[in-house]
Amino acid sequence: MTDRPEWTTLADLASRRFGGTVMWASDELFAEKENLVNPWPPRHQPETFGPKGQVYDGWETRRHRGPGDDRAVVRLGAPGTVTGVVVDTAFFKGNYPPHVSVEACALPGYPDADEVAAADWDVLVDRAPAEGHTENFYPMSPAMAARRYTHVRLTMHPDGGIARLRVHGTVVPDPALVDPEAVDLAALENGAVVTACSDMFYSSPNNVLAPGLAAHQAEGWETARRRDDGNDWMILDLAAEGVPRFAELDTSNLRGNAPGWASLSGSTDGETWFELLPRTRLQPDTRHRFPITGAHPANRLRLDIYPDGGLARLRLFGSLTSAGRAALAERFDVAS
Secondary structure: OOOHHHHHOOOOOOOHHHOOEEEEOOOOEEEHHHHHHHOOOOOOOOEEEOOOOOOHHHHHHHHOOOOOEEEEEEEEEEEEEEEEEEEEEEOOOOOOOEEEEEEEEEEOOOHHHHHOOOOEEEEEEEEEEOOOOOOOEEEEEOOOHOEEEEEEEEEEEEOOOEEEEEEEEEOOOOOHHHHOOEOOOHHHHOOOOEEEEEEOOOHHHHHOOOOOOOOHHHHHOOOOOOOOOOEEEEEEEEEEEEEOOOOEEOOOOOOOOOOOEEEEEEEOOOOEEEEEEEEEEEEOOOEEEEEEEOOOOEEEEEOOOOOEEOOEEEEEEEEEEEHHHHHHHHHHHHOO
């Protein structure tokens, strides 16, 4: 089994789960470009043929009979800094591209495909070798990992098939699009991120910070069954320092594996913790909303579940402090 770099635990900014989309591709005769950003692992059923050949859960172009390369443009669902890129050629064994390139750009608003094509592009991966039927990992240099991007462009040299494009990094929201008086401090799209957890046997804890509702159990966080007297937990950096007012703990789709209870604690230094929500009983398959009493600023959050189980979504609604507003603006300015 391939050892995965640590940076692959960061959010996939291109994922359809966060609203990523493939805006344009030069060709998609054999398999659709939209498959590139599917959030689930690539799937394959041998000898499943359509009118154009074997059906692939990926993007596949026709064979070139002349010069030229194939390209696809992806709008990131969550703009941010890029720490590493994964070009996954799962199940493409005799039809994968021998080399790939990845570029990125940053544009305001909602440009169309032609406007994106005319942008100035930074090279993230410069015509690098790729192997078939594997995850190809391409880490970024520190200089490239400091810049905020909104779009990426994937090039196959010259043609072939790619199952997934993963763009792992840290979300950097535009502060002009964040209401400082009413914000989800625990939302990934606002810059929150899980920094530690006790267990992620079944799924990543960052899933609970994703936008929207979880469609099924795998779109949340679920731990292994504990056989001791402990409990499972996660710690996250909030989007910025803020004062929480309401917490939402969503156990949707978790019917026989929801936690029995949960509690929330806040911190401003990661060492001293204060209670936000005492140990509170939870019900299976239920969206719970609880008021947070007291005006305690926090920039970190600890969730404890008792004893184990899963959570579909975690929300922490509140307002930014003056320090939180300044930090959000500075992060955007530095990365832009």
